[in-house]
Amino acid sequence: MSDMNHSNEDAPPAGTVQQKRNIQIIEWEDLDKRKFYSFGVFITLSIRATVYPATLIRTRLQVQRGKSLYNGTFDAFVKILRAEGVRGLYRGFMVNTFTLISGQAYITTYELVRKYVSKYSDDNTVKSVVAGGLASMVAQSITVPIDVGSQQLMMQGQGEHLSRFRPNAHSEAGKPRRVFGQTRSIVAQIFAADGLPGFYRGALASLLTYIPNSAVWWPFYHFYAEQLSNLAPSGCPHLVLQAMAGPLAAATASTVTNPMDVIRARVQVEGRSSITETFRQLIKEEGFWGMTKGLSARIISSTPTAIVMVVGYESLKKLSLRPELVDSRHW
Template identity: 80%
Template sequence: MHQKRNIQIIEWEDLDKRKFYSFGVFMTMSIRAAVYPATLIRTRLQVQRGRSLYGGTLDAFVKILQREGPRGLYRGFMVNSFTLISGQAYITTYELARKYVSRYSQDNTLKSLVAGGSASLVAQSITVPIDVVSQQLMMQGQEGHPTRFSLNKSDPAAGAKSRRVFFGPTRDIMAQILAVDGVRGFYRGYVASLLTYIPNSAVWWPFYHFYAEQLSRIAPSDCPHLVLQAVAGPLAAVTASTVTNPMDVVRARVQVEGRSSVVETFKQLVSEEGVWGLTKGLSARILSSGPTAFVMVVGYETLKKMSLRPELLDSRHW
């Protein structure tokens, strides 16, 4: 791609790491805050039986606002924000893996495929325990929420004390998970997460470069590289989301409902709701991943340019 349109890919060795991580934390946190409501809606749609509570993404959005208020769209957000750690681990692993693969091959698709899958493996090892807790919190406040754990509302004094304690609800959920499932409970759905996000990441990066390359062939020669990348990102996100959504539905049910078998969960889902059950939450996922990819690409490519080592600034043209 960079040979045909001279779209220069900034590699790991080109970066000022101090700037890269400083700006990266702010960018990642901003993106997560912007798309979190769509993530919450996606989770609730994937877990519900049929259309028992919500008729779709818009219906879920309206009902959550009406019944739980704006705060309902951000249930579990403070816990989920700890995935900031996994986000930095993902970026670091991706860049280092690209650098490693480049020793053996300069094929950009291969580098993106291997690096994307490796980055997701590392990130999910950190993310899954956070997801297990945050998804339980996402379901609180929903009528008849199908979770095994819930906040204790029977004791007003306990409830008041819980609200006064920082992360009180989170501690309640974590204590219940630990009591029922032990430490392993925080990694429930780990295999399903790997089967979802490793392919998702491994698909997204090659398609991102592929779409950018195709766009470069039809775009005017003076079209800014960032514009091509900004369009390619959401296209790759829609592709990856569509391909991996069936596994994402299974992952959500395993983690929220406490199931132990990915295969059995898959079979039950298809048996009860048919093949269409595998598309549950897809629109919400696209609504989340599309804009996320746009912001991520623009932010990430801009971040890398801002973090470029000073001596390389004059040698790059965008």
């Protein structure tokens, strides 16, 4: 939603409606694109604001050594809230909102690739894997520099010892710097230390995390939705089944890709250049359990994200249907 993040938009649209499927798919060509993009931005922003604290907590848990500062997700939440207030849970959020661009890129790429693949295969799993993976690759090319900046801001405050950079605490007039003042300070320090490549630090790790995550999420989403539709009463609304399938798929994808997500966070925050060396050091210091760090926070953040995103995205697509199609099928 990182992308789902980094962007887990539900109910893939492209491709011909398969009569064997219980839950029909609203297709890309069935949508009024102006409505789709206009409503989509507001829905995505609302969702990200809701789950951002869990994302921040996940990042801090993944980067800390052992349990040097936090003992777990709930402990981190309480400590951050007490020491830094609500604003502490939203460090770097304003910078992170720029990932809305990557979210729209993800949606468009997913839909168009799925439509293209449908010309060669009617298999829903094939379309989901290919479109999900390519959509994530496109989105990550935009997201990585934003993530690098926002993650450095996430590490300030109580967890500032975990970051290589420090924003200037005060302006020349002695007044506290505002959000974008700190952002400019961090950006300048990253550029001075690492140059332009510094903003793409961890790009490979991000691709190795989010491409599989997206490729796994979509087919599992459809699988769970279909299985639930077979178990549920015939009159059960599709939206309810999809809302249940979303978090199940998110939990599955998060569990599969969490090891690489831990490595990605450390590479980007600590300024490392080697994925393999980061992996070796993590295993040496914390064992294989270190690969599960932040998993509960990741699932906690991805579960409501998936529910809200699925419901929001499905509702968005129904609202964006071309007028002549509104009553033509049972969506």
